[in-house]
Amino acid sequence: MGRGVTGLAPACLRASQLELFSPGAPGWPFGDFHALPGRRLCGRPLQIRQVARPGAGPEAAEGRGAGLSSLIMDPECSQLLPALCSVLADPRQPVTDDTCLEKLLDWFKTITEAGSSLLLLQENPCLLGLLCHVLKPQDLSPRVLAFSLRLAGMLAAQEDCFQYLQQGELLPRLFGEAGPLGGAAWTAPSVRSGWIQGLRSLAHHPSALCFLADCGAVDTIFSLQGDSSLFVASAAGQLLVHVLGLSLQGPAEGHPGLQTGDWPVCAQKIVSHIEESLRSAATPQITQALNVLTTTFGHCHNPWTQVLWVRLSPLVARLLEKDPVPAAHSLVDLLLSVARSPVLSSSSCGLWETLAQTLSHLSPTQAGPLALGILKLQECPQALRAQAFAVLLQPLTCVLEATAQAPGLLDSWDGTGGASVTVDTLLASKAACVGLLCRTLAHLELLQPLPQRPSPWPQAPLLGATVTILRLCSGSATPTSDAGGHLCAFLVGCVRVQRAALDFLGTLSRGTGPRELVTQVFAVLLEYLTSPDSSPTVLKKAFQATFRWLQSSPETPGCSDLDPHAQLFLRELLPVLPKRLCSPCWEVRDSGLEFLTQMIGRWGGQAGFRRALLASEVPELTEQLLRDPESYVRASAVAAMGQLSSQGLRVTPASPEHPGGQQKSLLAELLHILSTDSEGFPRRAVMHVFTQWLRDGHADVAADTERFVARVLQVASQDLDWEVRAQGLELALVFLEQTLGRPSSHCPYAVTPPVAAPPGPLAQALRPLCRVQLFEFAFRALFDCDRPVAQKSCDLLLFLRAQTASYSGPQGSGSVPEVASVEAALQRWQAGDQGQPLGYLEPEVVVAVLRSMDLEGLRGALAESSDRVEKSPQSLLQDMLATVGALGEDEADCY
């Protein structure tokens, strides 16, 4: 939506108000703000305009005309605001909490975005007073000064308000050299940041550009790019981009052929500064210029960006002639930003040549991110893609060559001739070697799943290289060359490379590979899973990669079982697993159990896997881990046991501790955990298992489902962990669905239109729900102090009410007193007194209570955030005033 001038009554009204409070007029509250009637600012006559905010629309403008100010700032806030401004302006009452000021600014931002800033100023003259006050030489806190600068910028974002503030020369005094810029307060980074953010807000209209030029702000922004505070420096760069964009919004738009010489002065100044910085010998200046350009091309895709790039690209290319290339990371970011820009990438401005040149000039470590970025581009010349891919593959080629292996397809991608540089980097130091390999592996991992990845994808050589790296890391590779020996010395025991290589190996499981290589993959995975030196994190990655490779193994035709090779591997793997489940390191036990759970979930029904698993000690050990001292392990053991039991893989051995003893049923054991475990994770895991069991019709549950559900809900309702209670509702919903039938909608909580159901069967169907006391559980949850539980319960009851909408049972026939007593009990529950149970409820009573409850209203209330009262602007103002004791009622507290 464009900007426009609305007229009519609202504008007239505001004009009259402005007159009332215009500078110098009797209503103007501050004497030092001198009016200069009729003064021309930046060659433009002062106009009072109503600028419609984007998204506001004519209705909004009308709304404002009919007393918008009262809508956007309530009278209570207006009353509190003067006191707050006094507090802020008083150096003796320092505001210690930055977040309050941030919230205050957020609030003002909401107000100014919704309505007229000018009106806000006029209705709240204290704001203007504050802005004028901070200019006085005094010992004001940097916080308040920064706040005022930001507020001023925010207000001046609307051109009419800008003009209004300009009349009293308030803005030059705030943002010009006479303001904080030259004062002692400028040493505070927060003030410099506030100054930048204020200008960033302010720069939204052409008048602002003139203002920036007049007050010399652009030069200050240039200098702030090198500020000691990174936040300030970054914000200065972004402001420069914003100003450049703003200055070129009008003239250069739609004229791609326009020369920069014709650009506005402000834009020319910025471009000249960038050019100067790019020519500089100082790397920080070059970095600043590159960062500004990166942001510009990243955010703005107007035709003028092409003009800019055409002018600056020779300077950028000249950076490549230096050795080493300065600010290489920023240069890569810039080039990728240009390449991603639809305006620039489609033009013939030598971009691809520059990219190719950069790839060959940068060191392997620096070139990696550029190569990845190029390969991710949707449109890119094939030759450049090949070059980029060769750069990415180069370290792996070196690894294969160093271990006297044929690089295979990898060398066919190598067109750069940069092998020696890569070898030098790999062998320079351990840190360089590890860094380059980790980055390379991570880049290739990101690239592998992309549709635009290079084709043909060298799956086999990549597998070979990754396996070799893993072997070098474990010390099992036998390099024959000196380079290989050095690589081995650098990589042995290096956890970082191991993790990166295992991650990539897992990703490579999406493709296929020659049988002998897949065998090597399984061998190296087994080596890692077996090795006592594998760190817990490496082991976890090894488990993950193993699962992915097993998943990708071809299934035996006909029986969907693991293929013979994978089964062979499994036979070797399963003896390792018990050792891992007995590890003194809980992370290892946990990873082992997670892996086991995944395996059972995937192959639990297949004969080969079942045989191998049952022949091992794994099921028995898993059960023992239900009593592990570490709660995470117990939780994983619960999940694994749930899976084992579901698949009928639970064994009943005679343990050494209980030889010949009667084994407790798993259901009882899990119920015991749910009732007694001191940690939440195992209890949550039990609830998940129970829900799954109920869903799947597990034999132990099916034997007496009602008893099971009743028992679980009873225990869950008393749990202190809200996630357990919420999971209880999930279980209740499954039971409800099984009892009443699955809802037709995809969403289980969607209120479905009433389905005609005969009264008799519905009452009968509700009876099991009543017997398991599902309603008592759900009603209790409805008033739960944790909102997610209450919301879930509300949804469940709404669903239930919809299901029973057609029920036309014996309403009111003798059950009225019972309904009333239930309602009374629920009211007490809502008030916090949940001591008294509801007891057994008849279906008719439940239906009646459900109908009488305002569940929709409750859902609406629950949907609002719980701190909605505390978050109100009024509350914020009160809090801020209370903090400094400015509210009368708190005065006594001072003593």
Place this chain on the structure above:
Amino acid sequence: MLDCGLDMTSTLNFLPLPLVQSPRLSNLPGWSLKDGNAFLDKELKECSGHVFVDSVPEFCLPETELIDLSTVDVILISNYHCMMALPYITEHTGFTGTVYATEPTVQIGRLLMEELVNFIERVPKAQSASLWKNKDIQRLLPSPLKDAVEVSTWRRCYTMQEVNSALSKIQLVGYSQKIELFGAVQVTPLSSGYALGSSNWIIQSHYEKVSYVSGSSLLTTHPQPMDQASLKNSDVLVLTGLTQIPTANPDGMVGEFCSNLALTVRNGGNVLVPCYPSGVIYDLLECLYQYIDSAGLSNIPFYFISPVANSSLEFSQIFAEWLCHNKQTKVYLPEPPFPHAELIQTNKLKHYPSLHGDFSSDFRQPCVVFTGHPSLRFGDVVHFMELWGKSSLNTVIFTEPDFSYLEALAPYQPLAMKCIYCPIDTRLNFIQVSKLLKEVQPLHVVCPEQYTQPPPAQSHRMDLMIDCQPPAMSYRRAEVLALPFKRRYEKIEIMPELADSLVPMEIKPGISLATVSAVLHTKDNKHVLQPPPRPTQPTGGKKRKRASDDIPDCKVLKPLLSGSIPVEQFVQALEKHGFSDVKVEDTAKGHIVLLQEAETLIQIEEDSTHIICDNDEMLRVRLRDLVLKFLQKF
């Protein structure tokens, strides 16, 4: 002498000493030569293709050929494993010096020796084999007997009497204590972090410093952490006692140990851990203390069987000042520093001096037994190997790195029980050494040759060798190495009254000189400048001088000269004094002034001036006086 360890791997060539008669071992066939000659069959027995000496085990002693040990003045002990040969040296070589070691080293060393003596003496063996040691016969034997070195020097174990006598020669020292050795050097033990009381040693003079780093650890285990800072600024760092298993990470091995132990016991099997009675066992018990509950092993009994088990467990609790910080803190709570006290209290860990007695009645299976000796050649472990070796349910877990587990198991073959090798060696690995050397920065490193190249079996592992600059100086067996530094300075003390009499003259800002006339008194490598004796007074009486006053008479003091002679001015001065034919020649060290007519040479060098003239004393004196005019006197 730095350390005196005992090579006990020689015992692997012997048959085990069973506590009770073992029919299996007794019935092993004798070994005969290829030609059927069976004259050695009483001494050598064959078991599963390996040949063993059927005799009391013998030990390989330290090198005695190279040096006469009676001339050794001092032995510095690093840790209790490095003193096991002490009785052989102190009791049989004429050694009369002093041995320095920390208190825990001595106490635990005593326990190790006591256990060793006990293990061997309690199963006396009548037979003593010596025929096989004959060099001509040894050549005919199969490996490894054929390749055993210096077998003639192998000796039986010492006696308790010898142990006591040897230990009585030890002088106890504390960490950072400075001990003067004959005034020549000062030695200081520093914590090495490896074992209770283990030490590295600093040997320093006033201007040189040599560090001896042996058996050190940077891991956080029970001993006091390694003192690295004091090793800085060493001229030479002698490095030895690195981990024997550089590829085995102790943490991983402990994990492996626990997992295998739990798996065996859960399946109803027993676990046998051959170990020393002190050291890693403390850490293992601590790990198990934390682990057994999580692994559901609370009801499994742990037995520690050793003649010194009780002493070892109790000693560990009383050496608080030698423990790591955490354990020291516990002592002040007060709590026992090691958790094995609680294991004992709760009856989870029981200890016995031997299999006999209480153990037999308490013994319950499945169980875990810690017992010695790790070589599996003597001690209670032999009995358990015989007892449990036949069942595949049982497991023997090797944790001590000193012996090859395959060689240790050789006389027990065929063996059904599972064997797990989890060597736990907490000593420095090569990565830690690199870091240590970077931190400490010695000028030179001296180490055994083996540390400067990758292990032969893993020649590609460049990471398994010392990598430092300048490259380490290596030595091999019986090699004599000159340490790369010279003693150039000695510190001399000056007596206060002599110092009082000095009159310094400032010759440069901040530098003053004074002439000193004194008597240098040297005793026990200490040098002291004493005031010179007063000029002899004419004795009035007829009293004879006492011997102690018999100090040489002091000559009349001549002034000291300083400065340099400006040649040109000197030549001018000569000409002025009538020498007309003066020639000057430049030499490498200075100048020669030639007076041709007088046939006289004046050699002027940086630190000397010679006047060479032919028997013309007058001329010499003239020239001398001319020279002296250009020099300062004081």
